[in-house]
Amino acid sequence: MSSGNEPNGDVGEREKVLPVASEAETPGQKTERSTKGIKWFLLVVGILSSAFLFALDNSIVADVQPQIIETYPGSIDKLPWLSVAFALGAASTTLVWASLFGSFDYKPLYLIALVLFEIGSALCGSANLMDVLIFGRALAGLGGAGLYLGVLTLLSALTTASERPVYVASTGLVWGLGSVLGPVIGGAFAESSATWRWAFYINLVIGGLFAPVYLFMIPSVDPRPEQRTVQKAAAFDYAGSFLIIAAFSLGTVGLSFGGSLFEWRSATIITTLCLSGLLFVLFGIQQCFCLFTNLEHRLLPVQYFKSRTLVLLFVQSAASGAPIFVPVYFIPLFFQFTRGDGALDAAVRLLPFVCFLVFFSLANGAIMGKEGHYAPWYIGASIFIIIGSALMYTVNETTSTARIYGYSILLASGAGCIVQIGFIVAQAVVPRSEMSAAVAFINLAQISGLVIALTLANTIFLNDAQIQIANILPNASPDEIDSAISASRSAFLQSLSRDVQQQILHAIVVSISKTYILCMTSGALILVLAFGLKWERVFLVM
Known part of the structure; x- marks a missing residue:
């Protein structure tokens, strides 16, 4: 049996059972909830509603992009930002939120995240310019990251050790429900x-429906009651926060605008991507040597990069983003x-x-909870991803719906x-005191x-x-080309001959198919890395 830290041993070792620190090893851990009955039910439903909103916003624009582009003509070059801005706001601030929840009272942080998310949503709904909509999406993503970490943190803090796995696992179910309903709700509206x-x-x-729960039923939980707010604020890693947010932002701008607004070899794109890379390097140096911060308050758990298991999980969790969201x-x-x-259709x-994504996610959690091995899941799953992606790459406009x-x-x-899997295993191979950091680590990767x-x-x-399309219509203006891409029923596209329409349709379908190359590449990477994982069993014992 391992102590709960990173497992020892080589890949060749047949099996290890890795429990997290037990209840007895965690002094002061509550053994009974103070909130019960209908009040507890409302509290849990209210908290989980935040995870639902976060998942909903992750996928809700997947099906309304053509309608948004029709509202803002000439904005096709900004199309990537409808989906990316939300994820960027979340990714660039995940470590920041994790650090804040490790120091400050959970309730005010949760409420701040909620307000930011709702303001961002209001801006998106009322936007009269595409730029305002993009800013609103980024702000909603920033708040959404805080909401999601707040949900996990609150449920962990308010439940007993014996019931905690069930309540934390329920966030996965709610996330799945929000992901399923996102495109449907967006399409219906x-x-x-x-x-x-x-x-x-x-x-x-x-948010308004559950406002009474947020304001009056969520209790205050201070993870560091011995420190004053001023002391906590003074110890916060401001330098790391600036570097990670700036690095993500510049990198995303460079990748999004490269090839559309600017040539890939243009000085603007090269400079932006180089600055992003430099900031990531500076962030790594700042975190490793604790510059302008200290070991306890730095944002990134650098020690995890010394663990083969956690490094592989981080890369595999990041690679899983393509096969999950490209199809959506x-x-x-x-x-x-x-x-x-x-x-809607x-x-x-x-x-x-x-x-099926949600079903197999739940099935994996149930089976792994009893059986414990995780490496075989990565091997089998990556094979399915590669095969499914390769088949989706072959799809054309005549492929039957059943085959698709x-x-x-x-x-x-x-x-x-x-x-x-990354969340389950990461929490099982770190000390109990670092479980929230492990969650944030994998969440950052995803x-x-x-x-x-x-x-x-x-x-x-x-x-x-x-x-x-420029090759098909050499005399078309950039705006006309963008109009043809933005919607299948655009006035410009409908004005063309039937034969030209078919050529453009084929070009668009081929372009869509090429996005699945990312999924195939991700699946191959996950498969290769899976053979570097330890063949061991892990159980999340709270």
């Missing part, structure tokens, strides 16, 4: 008289172009993928099997992978489609 704007206003309605955004777009689907087409459903289910089955995957996928799609 886009086709109604309410318009796509209510895909964001709905967050205000749900591009399957509806495919059906809108090839089948003439409206937003296209969202329904996505349900087989999302439902089958291919997407294969991809979803593989992605679902590994979506939660959201970073999401940012990279969506940025690259959108860039691949737009750049390739623009090049192909």
Whole structure:
């Protein structure tokens, strides 16, 4: 039996059982809840509603992008930011929120995150410019990251050790539900008289509904009651926060605008990407040597990079972003172009993928909870991801709907099997006192992978489609080309001959197919790294 720290031994060792520190090893841990009955039910539902909103916003724009572009003509070059801005806001601040929740009272932090999320949603719904909408998405992502970490932190703090795994696991179920309903809700609003704007206003309605729970029923929990607020603020890692946020922001700008607004070899893109890389390096140096901070308060748990298991889990969790989110955004777009689907119908087409993704995520949690091995899951899942992605790459405008459903289910089955493994294993191989840091570590990997995957996928799609359509219509203006890409029923596209329309449709479908190269690459990376994992068993014993 291991102590709960990083497991010892070589890959060749057959098996290890790695429990987290037990109840007896955690002095002062509560053995009975003070809140019970209907009050406890309302409290849990209210807290979980935040995880639902975060998941909903992750996928809700997947199906309303054409309607948004129609609202803001000439903004096709900013299309990647509809999805990326939210993920960027979350990825760049995940470590910041984790550090804050490690020092300050949970309740005010949770409420601050909620307010930021709701303000961002309100800006998105009321935006009169695409730039305002993008800013709102980034602000909602920033608040959403705090909400999600707040949910995990509050549920861990308010539950007993014996019941905690069930309540923490429920966040995965709620996340799945939000992911499933996101495209459907967005599509339903886009086709109604309410318009796509209510895909964001709905967050205000749900937030208002549970406002009494947030304000009056969530208790204050101070992780460091012995320190005053001024002391906590003085110890915060401001330098690290600035470096990580700036690095993510510049990197995403460079990847998103490269090839669309600027040539990849332009000085603007090269400078932006180089600055991003430099800031990441500076952040690493600052964290390693605790410059302008200290070991206890630095943002990044650098010690985890000394663990082979945690490093592999980090990279694999980041790689899982492509097979999870590329289909969520591009399957509806495919059906809108090839089948003439409206937003709601296209969202329904996505349900087989999302439902199987959630099902296999839950199945993995249930089976791993009893059996314990995790390396075989990565090997099997990556094979499904590679096969499913390769099949999706072969899809064209004449491929039957049934085949597309089958291919997407294969991809979803593989992605679902590994979506939660990183969280489970990371918490099982660190001391109990570091479990929140382990969650933040894997969460950073997943959201970073999401940012990279969506940025690259959108860039691949737009750049390739623009090049192909420009070859088909050499005399078309950039605005006309963008109009053809932005919607299957655009006035410009409808004005062309049937033969030219078919050529453009084929070009767009080919461009969509190329985004699945990212999924194949991610699956291959996960497979290779899986053979470096230790063949061991882990059990999350609270």
